Amino acid sequence: EVQLVESGGGLVQPGGSLRLSCAASGFTVSSNYMSWVRQAPGKGLEWVSIIYSGGSTYYADSVKGRFTISRDNSKNTLYLQMNSLRAEDTAVYYCARVQYQPTEGFDYWGQGTLVTVSS
Amino acid sequence: AIQMTQSPSSLSASVGDRVTITCRASQGIRNDLGWYQQKPGKAPKLLMYAASSLQSGVPSRFSGSGSGTDFTLTISSLQPEDFATYYCLQDYNYPWTFGQGTKVEIK
Numbered sequence: 188e189v190q191l192v193e194s195g196g197g198l199v200q201p202g203g204s205l206r207l208s209c210a211a212s213g214f215t216v217s218s219n220y221m222s223w224v225r226q227a228p229g230k231g232l233e234w235v236s237i238i239y240s241g242g243s244t245y246y247a248d249s250v251k252g253r254f255t256i257s258r259d260n261s262k263n264t265l266y267l268q269m270n271s272l273r274a275e276d277t278a279v280y281y282c283a284r285v286q287y288q289p290t291e292g293f294d295y296w297g298q299g300t301l302v303t304v305s306s
Numbered sequence: 307a308i309q310m311t312q313s314p315s316s317l318s319a320s321v322g323d324r325v326t327i328t329c330r331a332s333q334g335i336r337n338d339l340g341w342y343q344q345k346p347g348k349a350p351k352l353l354m355y356a357a358s359s360l361q362s363g364v365p366s367r368f369s370g371s372g373s374g375t376d377f378t379l380t381i382s383s384l385q386p387e388d389f390a391t392y393y394c395l396q397d398y399n400y401p402w403t404f405g406q407g408t409k410v411e412i413k
Contacts, residue, residue, distance in 0.1 A: 292342075
């Protein structure tokens with residue numbers, strides 16, 4: 188059974204850093220396209236980043252240069268390193284698996300982890 | 307970045323109604339569009355991909371159409387479990403962008 192479990196969220200001060208983890212089971216992270224999507228409280232969904240099976244990465248303009256997506260193949264885990272955090276980064280962060288190829292949608296999602304950026 | 311505009315932002319409907327949600331892209335995106343359903347406190351769920359392909363396990367009352375800039379999601383006969391917020395997502399080019407969402411409420 189495919190499962191994605193995020194962790195690492197919490198309260199952080201503006202300008203601080205946080206690393207989110209997404210532990211996968213039932214499939215191999217490195218063989219799939221994996222992504223992060225976030226949702227600010229009471230707001231809509233915002234795509235954040237993607238990592239290809241080959242290692243290429245892409246980011247939303249709002250996080251480019253501050254966030255880094257990566258994976259640890261030995262742990263079958265996806266990460267999102269978030270630096271220089273701002274209040275507007277406050278959101279629930281979801282990891283999601285791309286179905287087969289980009290353009291085929293996110294078929295599995297984690298339960299989300301809340302990041303709160305506040306002093 | 308490509309802008310995705312959904313309409314309406316909310317609607318009220320009754321069980322059994324036919325419901326249509328539209329999504330317009332600021333430039334052509336071929337058929338690289340997905341639809342997601344989200345219920346409060348839950349992760350989104352994939353309904354449609356490639357504009358008109360029904361995701362496995364999704365009821366056939368859901369259908370999608372469109373290509374280029376204009377897309378629709380149709381629920382042929384609204385069921386109680388369909389009351390939720392729906393989002394479109396263009397995965398044509400980066401950065402991928404979601405529509406702002408359409409909340410489907412009970413009339």
